[in-house]
Amino acid sequence: MTRTVYALARYSDCRAAIDFLTGAFGFRVHEAAKNDEGVVNHAELLAGDDMIMIGQGRPGGPGIYVAVExxxxxxxxxxxxxxxxxxxxxxxxxxxxxxxxxxxxxxxWFFGTYRP
Structure with missing residues (x-):
C-alpha cells in the first residue's frame, strides 16, 4: 500500500504566510489555490524535493496530511x-x-486521495 505524507500548517492569512515562508525560509510555491472570493485558501510549497501544505483556517498548530488509496x-x-x-x-x-x-x-490528522 502506497502512502505519501505531507506536513501541514493552518494560517489565518495564507497569502501573508506564503510571503513569509518563501522570503524567510526559501520555500518555492508549487501551487496556490484561491476560493470563489479570490482568497488563497490552500498552497503547496516546495523545500527541495519535499513539499509542505498550508491552508486557510484557524491557526492551531501543525497537522499531518497522509495520501491513502x-x-x-x-x-x-x-x-x-x-x-x-x-x-x-x-x-x-x-x-x-x-x-x-x-x-x-x-x-x-488529514487523510485523502490528493497526490500533487
Missing part, C-alpha cells in the same frame, strides 16, 4: 478505532476526497 475505508477504520472526526469525507475542488480527525491527544 481507499479514503472511505480509512475513514471508517479511524472512526471505529476512536478517532474524533472533525471533517467528514468531502470532495474538494482540487480533486481530492478527504476527511480530518483528531487522535486521542487532540493532534490533527
Amino acid at each position: 481507499d479514503v472511505e475505508a480509512h475513514h471508517d477504520r479511524a472512526r471505529a478505532a476512536g478517532a474524533t472526526i472533525t471533517m467528514e469525507l468531502t470532495d474538494q475542488p482540487y480533486g481530492s476526497r478527504e476527511y480530518a480527525c483528531q487522535d486521542p491527544e487532540g493532534n490533527p
